[in-house]
Amino acid sequence: MYDCFREGRKRLDVQLFADLIEVMGLPRRAQVGWHQAYRSALGQPMTAIPSGGASVELPPPRTRLIGREDELTALAGCGPGSISLIVGLAGAGKTELALHVANRWLRQLGPTALGLAVDLRGFDPDLEPLSSTSVLTRLLGAVNVAPSRFDGMAAFSMAELLREAVGVRPLVLLLDNAHSAGQVLPLLPIGRRWRVIVTSRRRLAELEPSSHHQVVLGELSHTAAIQVLAGEIGIERVASEPAAAAQMAARCGLLALDLRLAGAAIATESDDWTLADHVTRLEALPADEMVRPALWLSYQALTEPVRRLLRLTALHPGPWVSREQLVAMAGLSPDVVANQVLVLLNEHLLGETPSGYALHDLVRAFALRQAVLEDPRSQQVAAMRRLADALITDARAHAVQGRPDSQWLEHHLPVLQAVVEVAGDWDLHAERSQLVLLASEFLDASGRLMMAEELIRLALTSAPPAQQLLLRRKLGRVLELRGDLVAALAELAIAAVPENPEYGRALNGLGNVNKRLGRHRASVGYYCRAARFAAGAMDHGRALGNLADTLRLMGHEGIAEPVFDAAEVLSREADDVVGLAVLAGNRCILVEQRGRIEQAMGLARASVERFDELGFVGPSLIVQQVVIRGLITFGELAAAEEALVEATARAHSTGSVLIECELGLARAALLVAHGRRVEAKAELARTIEEAGRLGVVPLTIRAYSELGELLCATGEIDDGVNAHELAAALAREHGDQLELGRARQALARVRRGPEADDPQDHQ
Secondary structure (H helix, E strand, O other), rough: OOHHHHOOOOOOHHHHHHHHHHHHHOOOOHHHHHHHHHHOOOOOOOOOOOOOEEEEEOOOOOOOOOOHHHHHHHHHHHOOOOEEEEEEEOOOHHHHHHHHHHHHHHHOOOOOEEEEEEEOOOOOOOOOOOOOHHHHHHHHHHHHOOOOHHOOOHHHHHHHHHHHHOOOEEEEEEEEEEHHHHHHHHHHOOOOOEEEEEEEEEOOOHHHOOOOOOEEOOOHHHHHHHEEEEEEHHHHHHHHHHHHHHHHHOOOOHHHHHHHHHHHHHHHHOOOOOOOHHHHHHHHOOOOOOOHHHHHHHHHHHOOHHHHHHHHHOOOOOOOOOOOHHHHHHHHHHHHHHHEEEHHHOOOOOOOOOOOOOOOOHHHHHHHHHHHHHOHHHHHHHHHHHHHHOOOOOOOOOOOOOOOOOHHHHHHHHHHHHHHHHHHOOOOHHHHHHHHHHOOOOOOOOHHHHHHHHHHHHHOOOHHHHHHHHHHHHHHHHHHHHOHHHHHHHHHHHHHHOOOHHHHHHHHHHHHHHOOOOOOOOHHHHHHHHHHOOOOHHHHHHHHHHHHHHHHHHOHHHHHHHHHHHHHHHHHHHHOHHHHHHHHHHHHHHHHHHHOHHHHHHHHHHHHHHHHHHHHHHHHHHHHHHHHHHHHHHHHHHHHHHHHHHHHHHHHOOOOOHHHHHHHHHHHHHHHOOOOOOHHHHHHHHHHHHHHHHOHHHHHHHHHHHHHHHHHHHOOHHHHHHHHHHHHHHHHOOOOHHHHHHHHHHHHHHHOOOOOOHHHHHO
């Protein structure tokens, strides 16, 4: 706010005014009066400004679309209920493509459709990115919802109000220039008649599972670039100097924005200048000179050591850089770097963020270009190696196996990910593999399965032989959690060789996958071998904990209990926080299995709280299902539904189709409790189909049993008996005594007599 009133500012524009009163913390219902006062001071009509202060009407395209016809066709084909992503380089024409798509949709939908657009300000040089609450404030104001109705609401509640206000009307919504997926996620799920298109310079991985189509924009084709240039300076001029036009297109990087800016500048010059003259002049100037001439002047005013730090900062690939990381890259003392950072801050070439420091995109582009011109490649590589080594040292101290520092890892994850993604460009293959191995346990525990798989596969492309087996085991674990059990088995089989330093852990992973496949006897064998080849108390305790849980599934509760106890002793000895948390979660499932529902719910809630403290999304969702089942049992249906909706959203965000599939059983039970039996049958049928596709036999058996109970309850006895018999056959085949007993009891009740003893059941 202080900067907004600096010397030289003549007036406040409406956008800045709206942001200021929002930052001051005024309730939304009070902001309308301030808007009226603003308009009155300017002598404007006393009409209410839409909540949020900025117009959100979808504007028409600003230029003719060139070179993006295929992308336009693909995006325009997305139907109602769709989210489309356009990502790519700055200046590639993302916004213009989005405007063409959105306006085509609007024309197709007719006059009843709403067309809205919000600039999320993801990379605005002057304004902070809009929060999700600010985005929703603008949208609610645009559909005439009074601020008093949503003042103080959380973002997800505001989104629900927006869906209610839009109702059945078709909506075309452009969310332009997103900084992060967090600005958009509260809008999910979108209305079934909405079409949403999001643009950003960066990949929005958390939105990808919800998106229907994604376009990654880069350079234009050479032909399209020439056409864009011709649109600015005239076809005749381009035709008369084709070679110069080609040089101009290349100099502009085949990017639409640079081509239009260069063309507009050329169009204002005297005809005495040929196109070749303009190319010569452009090539003699820094590429950013035309857009940001002040950058060059500011850079020249710096001393060479400070210039070097600016260039090194531009090499850093993350969204922010800490002072410690700059010290590592520069290879200088902390005091020297601190003084250089202060100079860059004072010159506004470096900005401060809550996490550290960051360069504006234009400053970064300028500094990178200067690095290419002034710094030998060998020195750049050395700086990046020092950065990677510093991150490895820090990560090793905070990503301790069994007790990771979740807060540190969560904070530094964007930087770790960015360094891993560019490490190959700097020949830092071993360093990349080390970073991925250090971060992988936290990635899968915190539910970032897609990111984990992507980074592990990236590391595998060039990992040294000694790290290949370790990465294969990690990949197998991630694939298991994502539900790709066949691929997980293949990766773990490669890793499960005695020469692997983590041989015991690979065997434990094979046990986990076989347990999910319903091969309980095989999993018991793998867990026993994993315990035998455990590298220490931690690995031994985890193998025994998994063995105990499998014995529980097989109906051997009496044997499982002491094995759980032994696993807990070993995990405490190893100070394995992760292992102890998982054991606590499995124990509450055992208590539930014994019929002590209320006690199980109490233990489950404590486990969920502990998992959430650690940042472990996946394990938390597994135990949360015990709470949901208990709430349904005790008739607390509203609470059960709220917990189920939250769990489903979290499971979807992690990419764990296994947990999403498991939640189908809870959804079916809740539907039955509400008396919606037809919908419950459909839900169970979907669960059976999905579990069969994934190969998760235990879940298939449970779904068949639940379906059998429901069919018999609705009088469809023959179909119910058939479902119970399918459950019994699968349970018998896979040694699942618990579910086999349940199926036999159900069949006995239906047949109104004790079921004939099947000798096969005892084999």
